[in-house]
Amino acid sequence: MKKQLFSIIIPTLNEEKFLPKLLQSLVEQSNKDFEVIVVDGKSKDKTVEVARRYEKKLPSLRVIASDKASLPYQRNLGAKNAKGEWYVFVDADGIFLPYFVSRCLEYIHTTKTKFFTCWFRADSEEIKDAIIILLNNIVIEGYVLVHKPWSPGALVLVRRNVFLLVNGYNEEKKGFGEDHDFSTRLHNAHVKLDILREVLCVYSLRRHRKQGLFRALGTYVYSGISVLLTNKSPDEIPGFVMGGQLYNEKILKWNEKIAKDISKHWQSIVTLFQ
DSSP states (O other): OOOOSEEEEEEESSOTTTHHHHHHHHHTOSOOOEEEEEEEOOOSSSHHHHHHTTTTTSTTEEEEEOSSOOHHHHHHHHHHTOOSSEEEEEOTTOEEOTTHHHHHHHHHHHHOOSEEEEEEEESSOOHHHHHHHHHHHHHHHHHHHTTOOOOOTTEEEEEHHHHHHTTSSOTTSOSSSHHHHHHHHHHHTTOOOEEEEEEEEEEOOHHHHHHOHHHHHHHHHHHHHHHHHHSOOOSOOTTOOGGGOOOOTHHHHHHHHHHHHHHHHHHHHHHHTO
C-alpha cells in the first residue's frame, strides 16, 4: 500500500457533534494522499463511535485511545503513530475546504516550506464573525512581522523531521499556549513559519459563543500581551478547557485580571510597533 504524504492528527474530547463535519470534509477532499488519526482523550459522549462510522469512507482512518485529555499529549501521541512525511494538526471543530490537501501539496512543492499554516474563514456568514477571523489572520501575519511567529493550534502543518527536531509539543503546557511554545522553539531552531495566504480552513467560533465574545477575546488578548512582552504565552488559563465544555467560575475572576493587565501594558504594546 502506498504511504500517504500527510498524517492528519485530530485530538478529541467530547466532539460527537463537531467531529463528523471535519471527517466529512476529509471524505470530500479532491486529493486523498493522507491518513487520518483521531486521538481521543477519554470522551464521555459518542465521539469514538462517531469517528469509527467513517472507517469505510476513510480507509486510512485510525482511532487511538489516549490515557488522558491533553492537547499537547494527544498531538504527540498521534505523531508517534503517524506514517506520513508531513503532520497536519487540526482541531476537531475545524472544517477543510475540498481542495485543502491539493493546495497544501502544491504549496510545499513550490516553496520548499517545512512549517506553515494558512488563512481561515468563519463558521458562519455573520459580519461580526467574519471580522473576528479577519483580525485573527492579521494577528498571525503581525506576529511574523515582529519575529514572534505563531501557528495557531487550530491548524499546523509541519514536516516530520522538523517536528522531531524540537521533540514535538511541550506536554507541560496545560492546554493553552502549547501552539505558541511550539512555534517559538521552531523559530529558535531557525525553522521559518510560512503562511499559505489562501482561505483553506473553517475556524470554529463556538468558544466565543459559549463564553461570550468579549470574555473569549479577552483570554486571547491576555495571551497576546504575554507573547509580545515576554515572548512566552501563559502556561495555563484558569477555566480554559479543551473540548468546548462549559467554563467554571474561575474564568470570571480571570477576566478581571485580563482587563487590568491590558490597561497596564497597553502603552508597552503600542511602543513595539512604533
